Amino acid sequence: MSINDKTLGIKNLKEEKFVIFTIEKRNYGLDIKNVNQVLGYMDIEKFPDLPDIPDYFEGVLNFENKVLPVIDIRKKFTNNLNQEKKGSYIIASQINNKKVGIIVDSITEVLCLTKNDIKPANDVNSIFDNKSIKGVSDKNNEINILIDIEKVLNEKDYKLIDKFN
Numbered sequence: 001m002s003i004n005d006k007t008l009g010i011k012n013l014k015e016e017k018f019v020i021f022t023i024e025k026r027n028y029g030l031d032i033k034n035v036n037q038v039l040g041y042m043d044i045e046k047f048p049d050l051p052d053i054p055d056y057f058e059g060v061l062n063f064e065n066k067v068l069p070v071i072d073i074r075k076k077f078t079n080n081l082n083q084e085k086k087g088s089y090i091i092a093s094q095i096n097n098k099k100v101g102i103i104v105d106s107i108t109e110v111l112c113l114t115k116n117d118i119k120p121a122n123d124v125n126s127i128f129d130n131k132s133i134k135g136v137s138d139k140n141n142e143i144n145i146l147i148d149i150e151k152v153l154n155e156k157d158y159k160l161i162d163k164f165n
Helices: 073-078 155-162
Strands: 015-023 026-031 035-040 057-063 066-072 089-095 098-104 106-114 133-137 144-147
Touching: 015 073, 015 089, 015 098, 015 144, 057 098, 066 073, 066 155, 073 098, 089 106, 098 155
Parallel strands: 026 144, 066 098
Antiparallel strands: 015 026, 015 106, 035 089, 057 066, 089 098, 133 144
């Protein structure tokens, strides 16, 4: 009989990494696989007020010589349209093979979590609906809501993003 993790009773402790950010003083985690780069807040060329563009689509910026659409995720979920953006960050993300910038209040850390560190998202009182939540972690005595950014955005969002990718 060979000795392996199973015979020793060791569970698969493969780690996943999450970029932890804040929105309205709450911690959220985004799978690092969806993160290309974290940028300080930059000037964004604003979209004109058009009926078919949601308020949370802020505009575009030049990133790596390409046009990057930028979403203010705070506006998408809190309807706080007057949030000060100085001191904010933009996460340059890859979502469903599309590049998009996501404005967040702050970036706190990159957190390594095992499956044992992630608890189900049952009854999480969040600005996100539960299908958009991968789970919750309380590692380091901080509650972190781990989001599935691909499910946070809807079909209309993807159609707008497609116009720039």
